[in-house]
Amino acid sequence: MRLSLNVRRALTVRRSMVSLASLRLRSGLFRSGGYHSLVWLALSAWLLASPASAAPRIASLDWTLAETLIALDAPPVALAQVDDYESWVGLEAPPGATDIGLRTQPNLELLSELDPDAIVISPMFANLAPRLSSIAEVKQLAMYSGEGTFWSQSLALTRQLGELVDRENAAEALIEETEAYIADIAARLPEDTRPLLLLQFMDERHVRLFGEHSLYQAVLRRMGLTNAWRGATNAWGFSLIGIEQLANYPEARIVVVEPYIAGVREALADSGLWRHLGSVQRDDVVTLPPVWSFGALPSARRFATLLGDALSSNMPDTRAPDTSPPDTSAPGTSASDTHTLGTSARDTSERATTPDQAQGNTDARR
């Protein structure tokens, strides 16, 4: 027991040296170059090569925090509703993570048995904090609080989590890499893209239409695309509406984020209104595999990938989309990125990426 504590402490010291080193590395390389930076480079290479297994053991009750932790390469040891995480976030859960039950009511006995170093929650579940704090330190991290833009909130969240797991450098790298990656996709988009309507079907009569404050909108903006929907949205960035309201935007292109509820496609095929919508008539409806609509940077990155691929491949008169794998050299994000397309387990993700099947990408038109 005492030994393991000592080891943990020692490794923590080493990890903070890593972050220090990489900080120096960055400033050194960009400002002066030369000998010093090379020394720092060698030093940090040595430090980085050592195993990072002694990261603090975090339990996450929130999927958005969990996906960010995973992207920081500090996967949580305990996660609420693991199966649902995989199906709704669309990413693989970290292999070692223990399922601690519901997000609203995590199993306290199990959690105290796991004895994590810290528990991260969203303010939604603040009422759990007093009980959880008898198990471990509780950190409340806000996303979708209605303050600030999605992007500023998710950057703050990423940095806070980076600090929590002593991986500030990884957090900065994740931010830079995600921003660069989305900019890169944006640069490869075809010129004339119509305004988009981003929606998720609730049933064949109702959709969630995403707008201001939403992850999707934030990604659209960074990619230089326009959202046709400017109506009111809630703090999570969506509005629940009947699909008849889509008729007011005949010029817009419809982007459906899966999953479709069972029976909805069939019902839409019979719906007079849906068949007469501009986007359906033009046959340019895009369908994307599930992306966690209330996520942070990793989900934003995933959404950008899927949307970029779909828009590029679906435009008849643009160059063939660049199907080479995205740049995965940055630390932290590479793991989640390989999961991105591999684990969504839905054929549509392949469809969205291969140009020769692009027609399959437009949906519910027949």
Added chain:
Amino acid sequence: MLAAESRARRTSALGITGLVLALACMLAAFYSLAELGGPQAALAALTDSGALGANEPPDPESLVLHYSWWPRLVMSLSAGGALGLAGVLMQQVLRNPLAAPTTLGVASGANLALMVATLMAPGLLVLGREWVALAGGGLAMGLVFALGWRRGLSPGVVVLGGLVVNLYFGALAVVLLLFNQEALKGVLVWGAGSLAQNGWDGVLYLLPRLVIAGALAIWLLRPLALLELDDASARSLGVSLKWLRLGGLGLAVFITGCVVAVVGIIGFIGLAAPNIARMAGARRLPARLGWSIAFGALLLAITDLVLQGGVDALPTLLPTGATTAALGAPLLLWLIPRLRLTARRPPPNSNPQALRAEAPGRLLLVLAVLLALAALVGILIGQSSSGWSSSLDGDVLDWRWPRIFAAAGSGALLAIAGTLIQRVTANPMASPELLGISGGAAIALILTIFLVPAPSNLTLVGAGTVGALVVLGVLVALNRASGFQPERLLLSGVAITALFDAVRSIVLAGGDPRGQQVIAWLSGSTYYVDPVSALVVLGIGALAAVAAQALTRWLDILPLGAATAKALGIHVERARLGLLATVAILTAVATLIVGPLSFVGLLAPHMARLMGLSRARAHLAGAALIGALLMVLADWVGRQLLFPQEVPAGLVASLIGGSYFMWGLRKL
């Protein structure tokens, strides 16, 4: 001469009501057409579907008019009319002005079927959502009928059966929802009853069925009118009451099922339209039928048109079905003092075959021993990451004992409250949950969760207490004039509970992620209990059990009726107020711990009576022990069943208690 005059006055009152509603409907229609090009464009879009050629995109206005506005208007008119019709049938057969189309569990059956299909057999939904919903509704109805068959579908048993089936299916639905909120978000939108249309398919599904049902209703009119007589006279006219009731209820359920399948759950219309028709002066069954259909259609259409026009600024749609229920609740509260309640209350202690236990003392002892055993099991045995184990480790026990204590305490509280209210009202349907106290606390909790950024438990409990107190104040204010007459008291409670259901549906349909927390709070779990509150609840529970013994004289006498009680020297009004206040306090405390959805307060007193504990003293003690036992057992089962996920104790209690209850009801 007077009769003719009063009939003329009644007819004119009906006519005026109808005219006012029709005018309001026209106004609302014009208002909602303002942005779509006015009535002329609307007529053009209706008649000239050629303008919507298959290929070139039509202009948005006529598209919306043709495929959304018109079908929606037709749908709201026909659904409203159908619910009015179903409501009259229900009220006629069940002889209860507060029976509603959903009384027999159709809506909750359909809701559960849709949830199960969504999660386990999505293929069925491809065949058609309507069929799944209709099958679920039919199944629920079949269960209710099976429960009441032996007693000739007598109104009391059918209503009670419907209530329990509603609770049972409702509890199952909340369990599914708690574990699958993301997957079931579509069902939540459906459950709130949206009339949005995007084609004529729904109308084409509903209308032919309604025509057939309407024809059947006309055919049944004459025999159904006989149900206004009492059972013996009706029988002497050669009517088979059982088959007539089956026919009438079956028809009402079929109509409701069709409506619910297409547009979801629409509250209030089926209850209000027949009552408005009756209050406006429609007496005989054919007149009530006709006017209820008209009023129901117009009421729903007006509400829907207004909602369509006025909610663009909100980031969510206001589902018409839940909104009618929310708007209807205050109206119902206003109506209750004006309703002419016939003295046709169910006969007191309506259970002639109820056996009396020979030795109640021994039975109570057995129950107490069982409770102690269950508590021991609950504290000592459980699962951890390494499987089943029994543990004496203090750390583990510290997590468990508060929950067991709180479960026992709140179970006893609710059971005592339930026994009090059932004995005072002599109504087997009565339960503290139906008094509206829990509903008031729950509405306050929901609002707090949505309005306060990061509410702590203390904030939530405070808000819940305020909500419960406000409802208590409303109940007292509304019922003082009638001397706290039990029926009216329960009706006010039903209205407040309906308001709570409506608020919950609207909030959950919106899909806000905070809905998770609402569901968790409302599902009745001992999860949030800490040691202090556990001891407090247990203490109050024990105190209540002792204090209630002092009330047993009232409880033995009040069910005999107000006149008898007065003759025996009891100040009836004061006794009722005192008991009501006690019930309210006990319910509020228990609700704040385990949420509003545990039906222990309904079930435990019945179970005690089914065991043969019928004198007030033994009944109270037995119910308290059963309530505590039920909750302790439910808490433990709930924690182990889906480990590491926890099924809230309140839900498990409703499932265990509901099963036992149905079994007992079948035996009657």
